[in-house]
Amino acid sequence: MSRIGKKPIPVPQGVKVAVDGQIVKAEGPKGKLSQTVHDALSVSLDQNVLTVGRSSDQRQVRALHGLMRSLLANMVHGVKDGFERKLEIVGIGYRCQLQGKNLQLALGYSHPIIFPLPEGVQAEVERQVSITLKGADKALVGQTAAKLRALRKPDPYKGKGIKYADEYIRRKVGKKAGAK
Secondary structure: OOOOOOOOEEOOOOOEEEEEOOEEEEEEOOEEEEEEOOOOEEEEEEOOEEEEEEOOOOHHHHHHHHHHHHHHHHHHHHHHOOEEEEEEEEOOOOEEEEEOOEEEEEOOOOOOEEEEOOOOEEEEEEOOOEEEEEEOOHHHHHHHHHHHHHHOOOOOOOOOEEEEOOOOOOOOOOOOOOOO
């Protein structure tokens, strides 16, 4: 039995969870999310506790068991508290500003980059070099942060670019003057 898969998911106060066949829906103060469950798995809701069961012990079903439990737990946590990802912009002249549902970024290119935020993700910009992405869907927030970072990855020589707030950039030594 999967250690992660067999752990029950407690449903906190203020979150409504509905199981409709193979679709699990969660609604809370931060939004609404739904997840389709694989046919080999079953989900039951008893007294504000969500449990995931499986029909067989095949390798793929065992792997899906833990995955689905994690996805459902993230969904319940997301509609209750939400998720956030912090990014930092490093470099002279590199900055960001929020324009409605778009981020306008100056990243050293000849033109500004307009990055549209997907539905369900909000951004806050502090001091023009710090971006905080917030949302109920953990995967969507993480994917949006990864796309933003990919616009200008951190340079290993000077450290310029967009990086996660908790990321450490391994710096390389550049050329030495007069070395033979």
